[in-house]
Amino acid sequence: MKTTFPIERFGGLRTPFYYYDTALLRETLDTIRREAGRYPDFCVHYAVKANANPTLLRIIRESGLGADCVSGGEVKAALEAGFPAQKVVYAGVGKSDWEIELGLDNDIFCFNVESVPELEVINALAAARGKVARVAFRINPNVGAHTHANITTGLAENKFGIAMEDMDRIIIMASGMEHVKFVGLHFHIGSQILDMGDFVALCNRVNELQERLAQQHIIVEHINVGGGLGIDYQHPDRQAIPDFAAYFATYHKHLHLMPGQTLHFELGRSVVGQCGSLITRVLYVKQGAHKQFCIVDAGMTDLIRPALYQAYHKIENLSAPADAPAETYDVVGPICESSDVFGKAIDLPRCQRGDLLALRSAGAYGEIMASGYNCRPLPVGVF
Ligand SMILES: *Cc1c(COP(=O)(O)O)cnc(C)c1O
Numbered sequence: 001m002k003t004t005f006p007i008e009r010f011g012g013l014r015t016p017f018y019y020y021d022t023a024l025l026r027e028t029l030d031t032i033r034r035e036a037g038r039y040p041d042f043c044v045h046y047a048v049k050a051n052a053n054p055t056l057l058r059i060i061r062e063s064g065l066g067a068d069c070v071s072g073g074e075v076k077a078a079l080e081a082g083f084p085a086q087k088v089v090y091a092g093v094g095k096s097d098w099e100i101e102l103g104l105d106n107d108i109f110c111f112n113v114e115s116v117p118e119l120e121v122i123n124a125l126a127a128a129r130g131k132v133a134r135v136a137f138r139i140n141p142n143v144g145a146h147t148h149a150n151i152t153t154g155l156a157e158n159k160f161g162i163a164m165e166d167m168d169r170i171i172i173m174a175s176g177m178e179h180v181k182f183v184g185l186h187f188h189i190g191s192q193i194l195d196m197g198d199f200v201a202l203c204n205r206v207n208e209l210q211e212r213l214a215q216q217h218i219i220v221e222h223i224n225v226g227g228g229l230g231i232d233y234q235h236p237d238r239q240a241i242p243d244f245a246a247y248f249a250t251y252h253k254h255l256h257l258m259p260g261q262t263l264h265f266e267l268g269r270s271v272v273g274q275c276g277s278l279i280t281r282v283l284y285v286k287q288g289a290h291k292q293f294c295i296v297d298a299g300m301t302d303l304i305r306p307a308l309y310q311a312y313h314k315i316e317n318l319s320a321p322a323d324a325p326a327e328t329y330d331v332v333g334p335i336c337e338s339s340d341v342f343g344k345a346i347d348l349p350r351c352q353r354g355d356l357l358a359l360r361s362a363g364a365y366g367e368i369m370a371s372g373y374n375c376r377p378l379p380v381g382v383f
Pocket of ligand 1: 228364
């Protein structure tokens with residue numbers, strides 16, 4: 001499925017804005033439902049942090065996915081979008097009291113707990129409300145992912161999760177607490193993972209830990225393996241829908257569920273990444289001493305991934321005629337930061353003031369990370 005841009009509709013809109021191809025999103029969700037549906041014990045959540053645009057959340061909720069949240073604000077956004085509380089999970093290394101209370105008051109499915117002190121606070125806050133909180137422990141599996149260093153989360157050096165060595169201790173602690181119920185194990189090793197071998201390594205580690213627990217006659221209700229499936233930033237249209245068949249089959253083959261267990265997933269980028277593009281207008285083409293700059297009206301405030309992770313987003317000139325000659329540009333934004341660059345030495349059909357450019361594959365970690373730095377207005381979504 002190839003995204004087409006209705007640029008005749010774009011003329012009257014203030015740039016920059018995010019354009020979402022909702023047909024592609026729906027097709028992606030249908031594929032997830034079909035491929036995960038082959039395995040009756042699989043249960044898929046959407047990682048709200050990838051994009052919490054209310055229109056997208058509504059479409060995703062309608063497809064039947066649950067919601068994976070990493071803050072109280074996200075729990076609120078998910079509930080407001082209509083996700084049932086029994087399908088909301090909440091992870092995060094630093095949950096504030098009000099955020100925990102919000103989860104308790106709404107009886108969310110599960111807190112993914114990341115430390116002993118957090119477990120104690122949840123137990124106390126649940127006790128004050130006369131409730132029993134369902135908790136899973138996020139275990140740091142010390143499994144690397146072959147991805148950017150800033151987006152690996154499952155190594156012992158990362159701040160996330162509970163060390164494997166401490167797993168038994170926290171489980172014993174929880175069994176002595178009256179207001180928490182230990183129901184699952186949670187993992188998340190990183191993002192933009194394209195090598196299925198990384199997921200196989202996680203499965204092997206989960207199997208080891210499960211065997212260790214089984215020897216103590218502990219079998220949890222569910223295993224949650226997080227998200228992380230990557231997308232093709234180089235070729236947004238080549239396989240716009242990620243290979244969910246291979247992804248779910250990998251887990252089916254390598255992760256050994258115990259009888260009665262369900263396997264949960266928390267997919268973010270792979271759900272919404274390819275359906276969004278940042279649309280921006282060329283302000284100026286400026287000749288520098290050694291190169292030419294294409295200065296656009298979108299900046300790192302609208303899409304921070306290139307500045308933050310040296311991420312690549314394919315850039316297309318939507319306005320240039322088919323026979324326009326190619327030229328080489330550094331495509332840059334207007335923000336007063338040298339890192340405000342979308343691409344260096346990019347070949348594009350010749351750019352002119354007023355041309356519309358698309359920064360592709362920007363549906364995940366794009367609009368949601370926008371900031372008001374330089375007193376800039378936030379970009380809006382167009383569907
Ligand atoms: C970010 C995150 C996800 C989603 O990651 P993607 O790479 O976007 O699929 C899932 N689970 C947790 C706990 C996360 O922090």
